[in-house]
Structures are given as C-alpha cells and as structure tokens.
Amino acid sequence: MSILDSERKNVYWSESPITTVRRDSGILKEAELYFPQNGGKIKCTACARYCQLGEGQIGLCGIRQNIGGKLFLLSYGKLFTGHIDPIEKKPVMHYHPGTKIYSVATSGCNWLCRYCQNYDISQRRKIEGFDIEPKEVPKLALAQGCQGIAYTYNEPTIFIEFAKDIGIEAHRKGLFNIFVSNGFATPDTVKMMTQFLDCITVDFKGSGESSFVRKYIGIPSADPIFETLFEIRKKTKIHLEITDLIVPQVGDSLEAAKKLSKWVYDNLGPEMPIHFLRFHPDYKMIDFPSTPVKTLEAHHRIAKEAGLMYAYLGNVPGHPLEHTYCPECNKIVVRRYGFEINGWYLDRKNDCMQCGAHVSIEGGLASSVSDERYLPAYF
C-alpha cells in the first residue's frame, strides 16, 4: 500500500463524524472525498484534477473549500435548478425507456468547456440556489410522477456527497439515480457511486482527442475518463452509456473516433450504446457552425465498423439513426423522434418481435412514455 493509499484510507474510511456547520442560509457540510497533507493543505479526490488546497482556497470547480484544514462542500443542500426531462434527453436509450426524470444540478464544474450550453450554471463561481435537504428531493421527484433522479447540467462528481445523500433516500422511495458525467473522476468517486448510482452516461467531447481537450476543455488529457470507465465496468453493476460531442473543425477527427470506438469495443464490449451528438454554437464558440450531419454519419459508420451494435445520432430529430435497430435482422425495434418514442417492437423479454434476437435494454417501455415529459420543476 502506498503512503497515499494509507493516508486516504485513514481519512476516507475513518469513523470520525462528518462536520456540519451553518452558513448564512442552509448547511455547510464537510466533504468525504479528500485527505490532509502537510502544512494544513488538503487534497481533494472527487475528481481527476486532485486540487491541493491551502487554508481558505477553493478548488477549480468553485464548490469545495479548505476551511481550517477540512474540505467543505459549499453547495451541499443547495440546488441551482430542477427540471423534468425524458430519460432519452440524458441521453440514455437502453435503461428504462420512456421514464420521466427529475433533473437537478448545483453550480460549478471541474471542466471549462468553451462550448458549454449550461455555462450559466457550470461556470458560475458563486454558490447560489435553493436550500433543500437531501431527503426532500426524492419527494419532489415523486410528486412530479418521475421514476428517477438525474444529476446533470453540471458535473455531478464534484457534489457527489450531496448526490449520494439524495440518492440513498431516492432508493428508499423506489427511484433510480442517473449521473450525466464527463467521467473525469477517480477511484474514490467510483467507489462512492456504488452506494447509490444505477446508471451513468459518460460524455466524451471531440472523441477525447488531446489537442481538443486541452484547448477547448482545459484538461491535460482524457486519460482519467478511460480509467473511470474501466473502473466502473470492472467494479460496479452501474448501467453505462457513452456519448461523444462532435465539434466541427476542431473536435471531429475521424482518427480519434476510430481509436475511441476500438477502445469502447475492446474494453466495454460490442453492446455498449454510443451516441454521437451534434454540436450547436454557444458560449465562447458562437462563431462555429453546427456539426454537419454527414460528419456525424461518418462517426456512426466508424462505430459500426468497429463492431459496436448500438450507435446513435443525437440532436438531429427525425434522423433514421435515432432508432434502435435489431442487431440480427436490422429491423427497427424502437422508433424515435427526438427524445420521444413512437414505436416499440420488442416483446416482454426485450426480444425482437421480427426475429426473436435479444436487444440489450434494461426494463420495458414505461407507461409514462405518453406523459408530458418536459416540464420546469419548482422548489
């Protein structure tokens, strides 16, 4: 065991009580994923940046601060937003299709994406939002007729202790939990996910190509994402899907796409769903065009050639590659338009009605599929 492991073990697995103090409004709660270093510094292990923070310093995400030699999660008990979404918007296509998901976020993020569509939330470095106890969130989800809670819009691993407390209560109430994550996590975060997480969609951008992620995201490399995926696959039963945002001109390399598809096939298997998402100009990349559909189709082709059975295009409503096709007879088994499902051709075991081949979707079609599934949620 390395010194780092023993230090971490002493803190992470200690029985010492977690500190909570009051702030002006709401709770200020001690984080769990960190360990102390010499000279009053601490090292945060909630994401692969591993910020080392001196007294009073706040991590790059803007929500974790060293106060008196302890790390505090400043956004604990503070949600910035809530919304009801179809699960397909995450995007998640192979886990409880047709469900309604209560989507929540805090402020802050560990990435600095220049194209972020949620930059008002993610790049905000001020702790703002509604005060709410974790146990109240599942009640709100149930009151809205949702079957699950998604931690989304900003990176959820940075507030994972808050998500865990909501998520454990959500399980008690029969709800499932989904992370929409950039995957820039650590073995500690994956370990904590096992306590409450049922499903995760991990979003690559520009296929994780190094020069793109350095310039447009502000991370040195995508390596920690691959390590996180490997860790999730090896050590958990969490349902996993992959997305890849294809950014025209700067994040659309077909070579990188080949490498990513091969890695997914070799390490996560041929049944791993992969979604190629269309970029829309936003935030600091307003001068870029939307991704040409032909470029997305080329990425889709590469995934299929690599042997991936379930590849999709996202943000292109009406495109035939939104549907799920039977891997045997190639007939449509789930017909979609945008985030809606308008045809279901699977039997009760999720076998193709045409040829009987099994399609790896967890859960049947939810009755809420025909409900209104886009609604603002009020606290």
Ligand code: SF4
């Ligand atoms: S979660 Fe925040 S404080 Fe912790 S390592 Fe990541 S960016 Fe730094």
